[in-house]
Amino acid sequence: MTDGIHDMGGMHGxxxxxxxxxxPVFHAEWExxxxxxxxxxxxxxxxxIDQTRAGIEELPPDVYLxxxxxxxxxxRLENLVVERGLAGADEINAGHALRPGKVLKRKLAAAEVPNxxxxxxxxxxxxxPARFAPGDRVRTKNIHPATHTRLPRYARGRVGTxxxxxxxxxxPDTAAIGNGEDPQWLYTVLFxxxxxxxxxxxxxxxxxxxxxxxxxxxx
Amino acid sequence: MAHNREEYHxxxxxxxxxxxxxxxMQLRVRALETVLAEKGYIDPAAIDAIIEAYETKVGPHVGAxxxxxxxxxxxxxQALLIDASKAVSPLGLLNRIGDHLIAVExxxxxxxxxxxxxxxxxxxxxxxxxxxxxxxxxxRSRAVxxxxxxxxDFGVTLPAETxxxxxxxxxxxxxxxxxxxxxxxxGWSEEKLAALITRDSMIGxxxxxxxxxxx
Numbered sequence: 324m325t326d327g328i329h330d331m332g333g334m335h336g337x338x339x340x341x342x343x344x345x346x347p348v349f350h351a352e353w354e355x356x357x358x359x360x361x362x363x364x365x366x367x368x369x370x371x372i373d374q375t376r377a378g379i380e381e382l383p384p385d386v387y388l389x390x391x392x393x394x395x396x397x398x399r400l401e402n403l404v405v406e407r408g409l410a411g412a413d414e415i416n417a418g419h420a421l422r423p424g425k426v427l428k429r430k431l432a433a434a435e436v437p438n439x440x441x442x443x444x445x446x447x448x449x450x451x452p453a454r455f456a457p458g459d460r461v462r463t464k465n466i467h468p469a470t471h472t473r474l475p476r477y478a479r480g481r482v483g484t485x486x487x488x489x490x491x492x493x494x495p496d497t498a499a500i501g502n503g504e505d506p507q508w509l510y511t512v513l514f515x516x517x518x519x520x521x522x523x524x525x526x527x528x529x530x531x532x533x534x535x536x537x538x539x540x541x542x
Numbered sequence: 543m544a545h546n547r548e549e550y551h552x553x554x555x556x557x558x559x560x561x562x563x564x565x566x567m568q569l570r571v572r573a574l575e576t577v578l579a580e581k582g583y584i585d586p587a588a589i590d591a592i593i594e595a596y597e598t599k600v601g602p603h604v605g606a607x608x609x610x611x612x613x614x615x616x617x618x619x620q621a622l623l624i625d626a627s628k629a630v631s632p633l634g635l636l637n638r639i640g641d642h643l644i645a646v647e648x649x650x651x652x653x654x655x656x657x658x659x660x661x662x663x664x665x666x667x668x669x670x671x672x673x674x675x676x677x678x679x680x681x682r683s684r685a686v687x688x689x690x691x692x693x694x695d696f697g698v699t700l701p702a703e704t705x706x707x708x709x710x711x712x713x714x715x716x717x718x719x720x721x722x723x724x725x726x727x728x729g730w731s732e733e734k735l736a737a738l739i740t741r742d743s744m745i746g747x748x749x750x751x752x753x754x755x756x757x
């Protein structure tokens with residue numbers, strides 16, 4: 324989903340940031356198990372990280388806002404498991420498997436866990452030369468796809484400068500909807516605060532996004 | 543969508559940020575884990591191992607060692623700013639640091655701050671799991687348009703002449719801030735320097751501790 328509640332940059336009304344002194348890693352036992360279940364299911368290769376992000380974004384806005392982070396992860400995992408036919412809602416409600424499982428590509432063993440702490444690479448072979456170079460002026464496109472994108476609303480239709488080329492990466496917009504990795508060049512694009520927020524921004528503010536080439540056109 | 547809205551709202555009165563939703567969620571997550579294990583998709587021992595790793599092995603102490611080394615070793619600092627993944631991996635702080643880690647340097651004239659407005663992207667390998675506030679609506683909404691106001695929520699005031707640069711982590715690149723080394727730490731060992739480096743100073747919502755506080 325694109326213009327969803329998750330796309331929060333620049334919204335007003337959420338109040339102060341509330342740091343928690345000496346915050347524990349998990350606030351309840353189930354949070355740790357929820358995180359680990361999500362990681363272990365991700366390891367099976369049945370869905371991509373972009374599909375899991377899309378799964379969070381598809382939660383209804385009121386649920387999104389009123390649920391803690393790990394509650395969102397739990398709801399998302401339930402939904403993905405049911406959508407992919409890995410288990411039925413009846414089984415989750417019963418708290419037990421009622422039918423045999425599917426065969427998945429791989430299963431995470433405890434001994435393998437240390438290796439999963441290293442992130443995988445999202446870099447892929449290039450399909451074409453990079454269209455832009457550091458210093459180029461670009462305008463982000465004004466796109467509103469009904470499916471997942473990583474171009475935030477506040478940075479659409481804005482003029483910025485290419486600051487860095489970050490390589491050619493898996494394109495979330497296609498990976499999230501099962502249309503393959505379609506690797507695209509990734510850039511750091513820097514904007515003046517005033518370009519994004521008008522006179523409300525303090526003059527020295529600069530904000531960057533990581534933008535895939537299809538989000539950009541020459542300015 | 544697998545669940546109807548009634549199911550999301552079963553316990554509407556219970557779920558606030560954390561705590562009171564515990565019993566509902568404890569049962570719900572336990573049911574899910576049992577089903578996934580019985581189906582043969584997950585091994586509960588791996589679940590235990592993941593939790594243990596994030597509770598004991600991965601955390602901001604890793605990033606603090608990186609910053610302390612950068613403060614002490616100019617060649618390492620240069621390598622870190624060019625390619626943080628490549629520079630950090632040989633330190634052996636974790637098995638290996640994955641690709642796409644980028645370190646950004648604070649100076650007296652420039653203060654960097656990291657956010658993910660769309661979800662909660664965060665450099666887990668060097669900072670561990672993100673704190674609740676980092677994933678919260680107030681931080682994600684305001685970091686990009688009112689970073690000085692956000693800093694004030696953390697009790698941090700920067701000089702007016704220090705410009706602010708916000709990095710929105712909208713892809714798989716991951717950012718960590720290299721804070722300014724505090725004055726009065728000349729000759730300190732890396733270990734002693736690491737004790738000054740807070741998690742928030744590597745996100746850009748805080749500054750390193752005052753050396754006098756630990757000297």
